[in-house]
Amino acid sequence: MFMNFKNFIRSSFLILASVLIVSCTIDEESSPSGTEKYNTEVAITDAPIDDANVKAVFITVADVKVDGVSLQGFQKTTVEISSLTNGKTQTLGNLDLASGAKSNIVLVLASDTDASGNAPANYIVTANNETKALVTSANEIKVNDSFNVEEANDNRMILDFDLRKAIVTDGSAGYKFVSNSELSSSVRAVNTINAGTISGTVTGDNSAKTIVYAYKKGTFTASESQANGSGVHFANAVSSTVVSGSNFGLHFMKTGDYALHFASYEDTDNDGSLEFKGLLEATTASELSLLNLSVTANSQVSLSVIITGFLGL
Numbered sequence: 484m485f486m487n488f489k490n491f492i493r494s495s496f497l498i499l500a501s502v503l504i505v506s507c508t509i510d511e512e513s514s515p516s517g518t519e520k521y522n523t524e525v526a527i528t529d530a531p532i533d534d535a536n537v538k539a540v541f542i543t544v545a546d547v548k549v550d551g552v553s554l555q556g557f558q559k560t561t562v563e564i565s566s567l568t569n570g571k572t573q574t575l576g577n578l579d580l581a582s583g584a585k586s587n588i589v590l591v592l593a594s595d596t597d598a599s600g601n602a603p604a605n606y607i608v609t610a611n612n613e614t615k616a617l618v619t620s621a622n623e624i625k626v627n628d629s630f631n632v633e634e635a636n637d638n639r640m641i642l643d644f645d646l647r648k649a650i651v652t653d654g655s656a657g658y659k660f661v662s663n664s665e666l667s668s669s670v671r672a673v674n675t676i677n678a679g680t681i682s683g684t685v686t687g688d689n690s691a692k693t694i695v696y697a698y699k700k701g702t703f704t705a706s707e708s709q710a711n712g713s714g715v716h717f718a719n720a721v722s723s724t725v726v727s728g729s730n731f732g733l734h735f736m737k738t739g740d741y742a743l744h745f746a747s748y749e750d751t752d753n754d755g756s757l758e759f760k761g762l763l764e765a766t767t768a769s770e771l772s773l774l775n776l777s778v779t780a781n782s783q784v785s786l787s788v789i790i791t792g793f794l795g796l
Contacts, residue, residue: 540617651713
């Protein structure tokens with residue numbers, strides 16, 4: 484009887500140990516610390532500003548955080564962001580992130596000095612080479628966008644800073660960032676794994692400057708050509724670019740369906756600055772519709788665009 488009791492104790496101990504091992508294994512598998520992470524490169528680019536008086540724009544990045552995780556070993560960096568157009572980027576650093584959708588993205592700007600220790604940290608160089616500080620009410624830009632980290636080590640998150648939406652004049656020959664909520668919508672977050680490009684040539688256009696605005700299909704309305712409270716036209720465009728010569732390119736476009744709208748700018752009041760003149764009537768030389776363009780991962784949508792006049796004229 485003593486042996487039976489001893490065997491019972493031994494069996495009970497083995498069962499309990501097995502339960503504890505299984506429990507620990509489950510806990511380790513479900514624990515965030517045990518989640519596999521994937522290297523993600525972070526870079527920045529820019530959609531061009533449409534102010535002819537602005538020669539260059541410099542911002543000083545203090546950090547980038549995704550789900551609270553900061554760039555590895557990052558040091559304050561000053562970027563001439565206005566030079567990063569037409570698909571050009573500047574790499575900021577790397578993060579190790581678990582796969583899945585990420586919506587908690589914060590771009591932190593320095594507020595005191597630039598990377599060389601000079602003030603201001605963020606500024607504009609005007610066409611006549613004056614330096615003007617960029618005034619902001621908040622240093623942390625909480626990006627109103629999301630991107631997916633794939634189960635791969637070639638994730639590359641592009642922060643597309645749309646200066647056209649982000650910067651306005653402050654009424655005293657100076658410049659400032661728009662309100663916090665508007666600034667949050669001025670930066671896109673795109674994983675290049677899930678992005679493509681829309682590019683093309685334009686003929687029949689006699690405008691001093693033509694800007695192409697990309698909208699999510701079905702979201703454009705005529706009121707977009709009117710300035711919002713901060714004075715920004717076409718505020719809900721996903722991205723934009725200038726027609727240079729006869730060519731244009733919209734880079735890092737997420738997979739989805741888009742519509743393109745072309746706007747003409749002229750110096751209508753002879754003050755040396757370009758003003759919005761009107762929307763252009765445009766078509767393509769193929770069966771592709773400018774109002775229904777599908778972008779898939781790593782795709783290149785090529786267009787031959789013909790301008791036939793102004794809409795409504």
